[in-house]
């Protein structure tokens with residue numbers, strides 16, 4: 001007998017596959033025929049390219065726990081961040097083409113190793129392929145919470161189709177100004193799309209639910225924000241919006257780890273790392289706004305994603 005999630009994925013996979021031609025899996029709406037291996041902005045055709053997979057221990061504590069999160073890193077991306085620290089696979093497409101059976105076997109292997117959840121990283125442009133692989137995985141993998149670790153630039157239709165399938169939404173809030181998003185990530189409508197996306201995710205799952213004994217999350221939302229040099233991420237505006245929209249108890253993960261990578265050395269501001277005082281100013285605002293559930297990093301931490 002199919003479990004509830006398996007039933008939902010089986011029903012919605014054909015609808016998600018339809019979004020591959022013309023491709024409108026993400027708000028870019030490139031309109032190419034991905035089913036016949038045409039590529040749009042994300043530079044991925046009809047088959048998933050997997051950059052790596054890992055029993056990842058570097059996520060937030062309720063995600064990584066003691067045994068790690070089963071992270072699947074997909075190649076390609078719907079954004080074009082010129083400072084991306086993962087650029088060899090997000091922007092340059094490094095990775096290995098994989099069938100659903102092969103990828104499903106990886107989910108199963110990770111599950112046997114004791115991971116706390118399956119974690120799809122930058123998944124949207126290859127979502128049908130990731131879910132097809134899920135159907136090929138074993139019962140142990142299928143019983144795990146599903147984490148959707150994304151840029152927060154998502155189509156409303158796709159988020160609706162994932163209702164009841166994704167257990168933990170892990171989106172970014174990257175910018176609060178479209179002009180900056182356009183310059184740094186080659187996207188013209190990030191702010192309104194991102195805010196609509198976060199609201200929809202919140203409506204589906206609400207506050208993070210963590211097992212008091214194990215400390216592991218089973219459902220809910222964690223919002224990530226990477227602070228950028230010279231206020232380019234618009235942290236203050238984003239924090240004010242989050243406080244107003246979701247209240248003080250929403251779970252936030254605020255990161256200081258920016259360092260220049262890929263083409264960032266060519267930019268007058270992004271060519272340097274974040275200064276500790278820039279990060280501390282954001283933490284001060286978080287305190288002032290009364291947020292209660294925040295993961296912060298060491299302000300002096302630099303490099304390493």
Ligand code: SF4
Nearest residue numbers: 023026029030040042
């Ligand atoms: S998933 Fe890729 S091809 Fe499809 S609309 Fe988005 S960027 Fe374009």
